[in-house]
Amino acid sequence: MNDFFQSQSSKSGPVECLGQTFPNENARRDHFLKLLAEKLKDPAFRKIEGFPQGTDEAILAMSDPPYYTACPNPFLEDFVRHYGKPYDPSAKYSREPQTVDVTVGKTDALYKAHSYHTKVPHLAIVPSILHYTEPGDIVLDAFGGSGMTGVAAQWCGLAPATYRHELEMEWKKQGKPAPKWGARRAVINDLSPAATFIGANYNIPLDVAVFAKAGKQMLKELEQDIGWMYETTHTDGKTKGRIEYTVWSEVFTCPHCAGEVNFLDEALDEETKRVRDDFPCPHCGAELTKKKLEKLFETTVDPVSGKALKTAKRVPSLIFYIASGKKYEKKPDNFDRQVLGKIAALSFPAAFPASRMMHAAEDQQKWGDKWRAGSASFSHVHHLFLPRAAQAVGKLWEKANANPDPRIRAFLLYMVEQAIAGLSVLNRYGPTHFSQVNRILTGVYYVASQHSECSPWYNLGGKLDRLIKAFSDYKVGAGNTAITTGTAAQLGLPDSSIDYIFTDPPFGDNLAYSELNFIVEAFHRVFTHQGPEAVMSDSQQKGLHEYYRLMKSCFAEYYRVLKPGRWMTVVFSNTQAAVWNGIRTALQEAGFVIANVSALNKVQGSFNAVSNATSVKQDLVITAYKPNGGLEARFIKAGGQVDSVWDFVRTHLGYLPSVKMKGGELEFIQERDPRIIFDRMVAWFVKHDFVVPLSSQEFQSGLSQRFEPRDGMIFLPEQAAEYDKKRLQVAVAPQIEMFVSDERSAIDWLSDFLKKRPSTYAEITSEYMPIIGAAKKKGEVIPELARLLDENFIQYDGKGEVPSQIHSYLSSNHKDQRGLEKNDPALMTKAKDRWYVPDPNKAQDLEMKREKALLKEFETYKAFTGRKIKESRLEVLRAGFRAAWATKEYQTIINVANKLPEETLQEDEKLLTLYDMALTRTEDGL
Secondary structure, three states: OOHHHOOOHHHOOOEEEOOEEEOOHHHHHHHHHHHHHHHHOOHHHHOOOOOOEOOHHHHHHHOEOOOEOOOOOOOHHHHHHHHOOOOOOOOOOOOOOOOOOEEOOOOOOOHHHOOOOOOOOHHHHHHHHHHHOOOOOEEEEOOOOOOHHHHHHHHHHHOOHHHHHHHHHHHHHOOOOOOOOOOOEEEEEEOOHHHHHHHHHHHOOOOHHHHHHHHHHHHHHHHHHHHHHHEEEOOOOOOEEEEEEEEEEEEEEOOOOOOEEEHHHHHEEOOOOEEOOEEEOOOOOOEEEOOOOEEOEEEEEOOOOOOEEEEEOEEEEEEEEEEOOEEEEEOOOHHHHHHHHHHHOOOOOOOOOOOEOOOOOOOOOOOOOOEOOOOOOOOEHHHHOOHHHHHHHHHHHHHHHOOOOHHHHHHHHHHHHHHHHHHOOOOEOOOOOOOOOOOOOOOOEOOOOEEEEEOHHHHHHHHHHHHHHHHHOOOOOOOOEEEEEOOOOOOOOOOOOEEEEEEOOOOOOOOOHHHHOHHHHHHHOOEOOOOOOOOOEOOOOEOHHHHHHHHHHHHHHHHHHEEEEEEEEEEEOOOOHHHHHHHHHHHHHHOOEEEEEEEEEOOOOOHHHHOOOOOOOOEEEEEEEOOOHHHHHHHHHHOOOHHHHHHHHHHHHHHOOOOOEEOOEEOOOHHHOHHHHHHHHHHHHHHOOOOOOOOHHHHHHHHHHHOEEEOOEEEOHHHHHHHHHHHOOOOOOOOOOOOOOOHHHHHHHHHHHHHHOOEOHHHHHHHHHHHHHOOOOOOEOOOOHHHHHHHHOEEOOOOOOOOHHHHHHHHHHOHHHOOOOOOOHHHHHHHOOOEEOOOHHHHHHHHHHHHHHHHHHHHHHHHOOOOOOOOEOHHHHHHHHHHHHHOOOHHHHHHHHHOOOHHHHHOOHHHHHHHHHHHHHHHOOO
16 A cells, blocks of 8 residues: 555544544544444434434545534534633623625635635635634634635634735724734534535645645546546547547437437537527528427436436537647547447446435426426436446546545545536536536536536646645644534524624525535435525425525524624625515514625626626625623513613614725715614514514604714714714715615605705605606505605695794705794795604604504405405505504414515515514414
């Protein structure tokens, strides 16, 4: 046996792990594998929600405990207790939310070391970890994906001097103290074993030199075993060439003459290397397009089951190869066809999985949500591979698994699994592309009419070199990261034990991770348990509300394990308003309070982000906090009284940023908007099952009396002083952006407009109509302008003194009105018929009148007997739901909600919260 094949870990000296000392890494691994094996025999352990599907042997083969387990990690609590600091209510901790928009590309070598469906670059996460934590703190990501949060936590101690200097200079510009460099520890979870395996290989120490030798040796041995499969003859008929890739084309039939048409041969323009839209039939000359062609199927024998298998006919059309150091292309000849025939006669590789794709019935090819109709025709994993590719992938997996060093073995598999999809028929041929490696349409299972069948050396040769380079300078610490596989709703961590959470959860139906990971998991023989997967999926029968409730349970677990007073960052990427609303509502129902929303520009969009014009190009970053224990205790003790309102507001304001700058200008801080503060307070009361003791107008009035208003925002006194200092340094005050999409936002727009400019009906109409026309939500009834004004504002009738608001506006903006008394006839004439915002005392009377009218209209919704209420007033629904909640009429909320279109309910945070809470109460029998 060669030297480098001997277990390197057995040569290492003593190692410490969770307070225990072992002679070497092998002894450490053997000890914890034995404990994990015993745990796997416990039926209760295997019944944990989200437990993956796989045998004990397969789970143990993937795992490297206690650092990584391909199932729920039973050592997590030990990890946190050993390395973490217990929550200390007296310990001083204060952070404002990080408000700077971050722009980070995806070009970093470490980031590119392994592709995954979506992931936030670790360099985009590092600033947040530095901002919210100290060296040694524990960071959690329970939707860990490929483990970038763990990489970022370790990068805080590995960042080169240039990176540190750039970040320190940027923070200095912002007036922030320099970051405290040093590695943080991380706990990474994901439901998918494929994902956690990637995360483990990113975050567990690796001897790169040993891996480099093993990787090169593996590819060399592969050459010795199956190199003949990729040989071809040069055009001189003598020289042997090495195939880089073979292009296969589907075969169709002409609708005119029924002749066979090799699509690539006929449609590819040899000069431009582009597929033509139309081309002549080689048999009858009729003009053809791809849409006119009929796909030709052939029946073969399944190499695994021995049963008949109907597949699209596919033939080799072009071969790209290297001979005597030069690149060539050719049409397949007899030699090539003989080689392919010889390969097809071989027995199917034993290491290759023959798993049935999820949801695939015996007599159908369609399965799951990510199957592309009209292109794919497969029901098992092995159907995605041509015979030669199956031999190559099977051999690669077998050889990687044969390495005796467990750590090197895992990293070889980490490398090989990246070639699996790229060696399958999912790899599309791109005639104008320089490289044919891993040209898979991301986010779906799509089999194109042209397929590039790459050689394993063409696919992996460059990847091996890049991995060696990327990991050479990435020296992670042993025991810095613990990785677990299971649901984010049940983490096995102690209460209040985590210092910070950064997470990028699945959003709606963007990606079906379990389906997309299925092929790789089939090779590992350990599969995602789909039950708790938080996605919207037709095949899993999960709609928007099921997704929302799953996310709420995950956020509730986040809330449980996070230390009070600490922060969570949630990266959000979805264009659907209902999904965005569901995430916000789920956060608040779990107990979190939202403090800021910023942008994270990952520079390049995924397939789902760029495939349609309405998709967003930037991810939103939601910053939320778990209120400190003092607020929670005081709130429960006070029982949700008026004092509790101001206690919450005072605490909440303390978590918000005092200043937000962009491009040298002050930005309006949305979370300091009095209306948003009111919404946060209401959500807090509802979450704790208390009725809000103040009306909106009473709240607004009390807010300005108790706190410091500035430019439409509310501050604590010390925050206002900081804001005032910054305000003197800029020329323009921040401007609030108003979007009108429903009745409430229309009233808010009118309120802002009339505060600045008390106006007549005609003047209001000219400004109001352009912004209301295009923004109205489908199914939302917004009352006519005249009704909105009559129910919410006051019109001066020309009698008595001119109201102060109108007087101030006219005297400031009209020269002929300056210096006039409030009862001056000229001023009264000018002021007549102008609408203005009522003072607080009159506003409360108006609000009571308006609420009564809204509840009267809500009775018509309760009495509605049709199938669905197609159009509704959102304010009526909100008022009715609030009133029913206050009187514990939960069934009334549910009954009316069931009459509404799904989007009406799901796209409004207030309705969704009360509906879900009503459901919870009725389910609990309350």
